[in-house]
Amino acid sequence: MKPKIVSWNVRGLNEDNKRLQIRHLLREWKADIVCLQETKLKIISRNLVRSIWSCPYVDWVYLAAKGASGGILVMWDRRVVEKIEEFVGVYSVACSFRSVADDFLWAFAGVYGPNLDHERRLLWEELAGVHSWWDLPWCIGGDFNVTRFPTECFGNRRMRPAMTEFSECIFDLNLVDLPLAGGTCTWSNNHTWSRLDRFLISPEWECHFPDVWQKRLPRLSSDHWPILLDCGGVQRRRRSFKFENMWLKADDFEEKVRQWWASYQIQGTPSFIFAGKLKALKKYLRLWNKQTFGDVVERKKSKEAEIKGLERIQENRPLTQEEIAVKKELEADLERVVILEETSWRQKSRALWLREGDRSTKFFHRIANSHRRYNNIEMRVWRRRMIMSIGSSFLIFWGNAGLERNGVHGLGGVYQR
Secondary structure (H helix, E strand, C coil), X not given: CCCEEEEEECCCCCCHHHHHHHHHHHHHHCCCEEEEEXXXXXXXXXXHHHHHCCCCCEEEEEECCECCECCEEEEEECCCEEEEEEEECCCEEEEEEEECCCCCEEEEEEEECCCCHHHHHHHHHHHHHHHHXXXXXXXXXXXXXXXXXXXXECCCCCCCHHHHHHHHHHHHCCCEECCEECCCCCEECCCCEECCEEEEECHHHHHHCCCCEEEECCCCCCCECCEEEECCCCCCCCCCCXXXXXXXXXXXXXXXXXXXXXXXXXXXCHHHHHHHHHHHHHHHHHHHHHHHHCCHHHHHHHHHHHHHHHHHHHHHCCCCHHHHXXXXXXXXXXXXXXXXXXXXXXXXXXXXXXCHHHCCHHHHHHHHHHHHHHCCHHHHHHHHHHHHHHHHHHHHHHHHHHHCCCHHHHHHHHHHC
């Protein structure tokens, strides 16, 4: 199972109506792990947790609030993850988890950052300490109370020391800052806005959940937007046909294409014939890829399993000459399949400046996954809206500057002259 993680600064859990609203939203979002910041509660009981999350298998750990501010609550579904250890710090709550579905060991930290710069440095030290304590893939999320870049805060045009220190912490811990779908900010008071909330993941965590992405959810009863880290993948359109470069490495592939191309009998204009043959060739390639060429990943697993079987036999007795020959042939086939897989990932990553034999498959996977997140539907729609908004602001600004007399149309006059 691929978990869904929700992070939200709820601005207090004291009111019954607010807890009821959160309960309905969590049921709608179908979250597996929930991190709530600024609970403003010193004690969190089982009854209070049940009033927030209706899941009967819920478990939790919390950081008590200081006075009437602060506090972190991390909850999870025990059917999805099992807690191994926990850490409650000054600004964070961390747990090491084991995924029930595949026994994957990883760590999560929920953060509520301070407002003062000298206290933020204590937060970075706290995260570095717990990060070194558990040598596991990491996911860190919450309200950091600081932005990374001037563009993440309305009206800010310069890089502040706190931003630089935040980026240095991310770099030192080797974390990935994922793009945010659904909006640019996570906090707003109707006069200004900032992106204070985010998820950070380690490359190892991303490799285990290659389709991970984060999204801003609808806001209710708080000045912070909740954010969702979905490990199940982005929304995709219907898969279009794509020519795979690894097909060129198959035996007699080019000859097969020539035979198929010559067998198509289509009447009409040259352009109509060419388009018709391409359409027919696409169907043949898909069928050939499915029935003959096969899934490269499955072929790789099959070859590895057969080799491991012979190695287990070799532990008990020497292999016969026939078995040795079979093993050598399997190893040669596996080498060819690995090259095909690298070629495929190289094409998906578009890292054309690397050679196919570099074997940097983790790098290829990360680049390809990054492209997949960037090209998903919601990110495309949001980028289109942002471009239109920027264009409108540009025209309004220059119009107010008294340049509307020339504007875009004025450029036409220049070209006409």
